[in-house]
Amino acid sequence: CCCCLAFQPPSTGVHKHGLLRPSSSASSSAAGSRRRQTGGLRMAISRPDPGKIMTLTRYMLEQTRLYPEYQDFESLMGSIQLACKSIAMLVGSAGITGLVGAAGAVNVQGEDQKKLDVLSNDILKGALQYTGRCGVVASEEEPHPVLVEEAYMSKFVTVFDPLDGSSNVDAGIATGTIFGVFKEQEECMLPEQLDGDLMANQCLGNTLQPGDNLVAAGYCMYSSSVHMVITFGHGVQGFTLDPEIGEFVLTHPNMTLPRRGKIYSMNEGNSPDWPEGLRQYVDDVKQGKGAAGHKYSARYIGSMVGDVHRTLMYGGVFGYPADKKNKNGKLRLLYEAAPMSFIVEQAGGKASTGYERIMDLHPKSVHDRTPIFLGSYDDVEEIEQYMAKHKEEIAPHLVAKEEQVPVAK
Numbered sequence: 001c002c003c004c005l006a007f008q009p010p011s012t013g014v015h016k017h018g019l020l021r022p023s024s025s026a027s028s029s030a031a032g033s034r035r036r037q038t039g040g041l042r043m044a045i046s047r048p049d050p051g052k053i054m055t056l057t058r059y060m061l062e063q064t065r066l067y068p069e070y071q072d073f074e075s076l077m078g079s080i081q082l083a084c085k086s087i088a089m090l091v092g093s094a095g096i097t098g099l100v101g102a103a104g105a106v107n108v109q110g111e112d113q114k115k116l117d118v119l120s121n122d123i124l125k126g127a128l129q130y131t132g133r134c135g136v137v138a139s140e141e142e143p144h145p146v147l148v149e150e151a152y153m154s155k156f157v158t159v160f161d162p163l164d165g166s167s168n169v170d171a172g173i174a175t176g177t178i179f180g181v182f183k184e185q186e187e188c189m190l191p192e193q194l195d196g197d198l199m200a201n202q203c204l205g206n207t208l209q210p211g212d213n214l215v216a217a218g219y220c221m222y223s224s225s226v227h228m229v230i231t232f233g234h235g236v237q238g239f240t241l242d243p244e245i246g247e248f249v250l251t252h253p254n255m256t257l258p259r260r261g262k263i264y265s266m267n268e269g270n271s272p273d274w275p276e277g278l279r280q281y282v283d284d285v286k287q288g289k290g291a292a293g294h295k296y297s298a299r300y301i302g303s304m305v306g307d308v309h310r311t312l313m314y315g316g317v318f319g320y321p322a323d324k325k326n327k328n329g330k331l332r333l334l335y336e337a338a339p340m341s342f343i344v345e346q347a348g349g350k351a352s353t354g355y356e357r358i359m360d361l362h363p364k365s366v367h368d369r370t371p372i373f374l375g376s377y378d379d380v381e382e383i384e385q386y387m388a389k390h391k392e393e394i395a396p397h398l399v400a401k402e403e404q405v406p407v408a409k
């Protein structure tokens with residue numbers, strides 16, 4: 001490359017960007033000003049050999065050779081990545097194309113829908129319908145699960161949050177798409193106390209499955225770079241969208257979480273309403289009085305995808321607890337908490353309500369909410385220990401369950 005002092009051809013198909021090398025040549029004067037900006041270092045940018053890079057499409061082909069059951073995922077992932085590329089383009093140019101702001105409608109959660117919420121939802125629905133493999137889709141932006149007519153070989157139920165963190169999108173802050181894939185079940189896994197409507201429709205009821213039934217999950221983060229992180233139950237792979245070739249390239253193979261981190265990520269503005277145990281945990285780790293013995297720093301973007309991605313990369317814990325205001329927390333079990341918990345567990349981390357494993361929870365309705373803490377295993381475990389000391393305060397239903405005594409209404 002014209003400015004590169006050295007070129008390192010990728011051997012594994014995984015590309016390492018940005019060799020740094022001090023420059024001593026005459027051009028340093030021109031670089032001089034850059035020197036001031038870059039501290040005298042010249043950045044070498046080397047592009048991968050297109051014949052050798054591992055794109056998401058190639059990765060799916062290769063996985064299908066290794067695991068024949070992946071065959072069905074290929075078209076699904078093909079459509080999901082196309083949808084995410086389209087959404088990335090729309091989000092990235094929203095300020096220019098006038099796609100910022102509200103759509104003038106309210107979704108089933110009572111939230112004002114952004115134009116990009118509605119568009120992303122339509123793009124994903126359209127893309128999944130195209131696969132012919134997806135019989136039912138459920139979305140944050142749809143009141144009920146949607147039956148997909150064109151599913152001639154329907155095998156899957158796909159649940160998604162088309163544009164998570166959309167309250168941040170107009171400010172250009174990280175947002176993302178979260179998705180989870182379940183196999184269609186012969187028998188509806190509906191808890192008997194559901195109302196007649198849903199009971200009447202077996203296949204729609206197929207949507208209400210516990211996280212443990214997920215066969216695939218992922219998110220696509222729209223930020224300074226676009227990242228797609230996925231799992232099929234064999235570890236976690238991270239891809240970066242290369243805008244030059246329009247392909248997701250494998251840049252973070254086999255992502256794993258450290259046992260402990262140095263970051264906690266929660267909306268501390270809600271801390272007055274938090275359970276005592278959690279307040280104590282945050283106070284202690286801030287001062288380095290937690291089990292790790294080192295001080296933790298706070299980071300909070302306010303977009304689950306952004307906060308979870310950083311947690312996956314650097315370790316630590318992200319959480320949205322239940323509190324006196326939000327008895328069940330804010331985040332939705334089916335298309336936010338469960339898919340993210342599958343990814344985190346596959347990366348060696350832990351995901352919990354503070355008392356129970358997220359992946360064990362059976363949703364009773366599509367938009368059920370749940371408290372959630374996820375991230376480095378020992379950090380989440382430590383929060384559970386702090387919360388256990390004050391279980392009666394926030395989770396009387398759990399105490400009751402253990403003591404088999406009815407909860408006073």
Ligand SMILES: O=P(O)(O)OC[C@H]1O[C@](O)(COP(=O)(O)O)[C@@H](O)[C@@H]1O
Nearest residue numbers: 161163164165166167267302303304
């Ligand atoms: O502003 P708060 O209360 O901290 O909530 C932030 C959380 O809400 C969300 O924005 C909810 O997601 P949606 O934008 O998909 O409704 C999460 O991404 C984020 O973690």
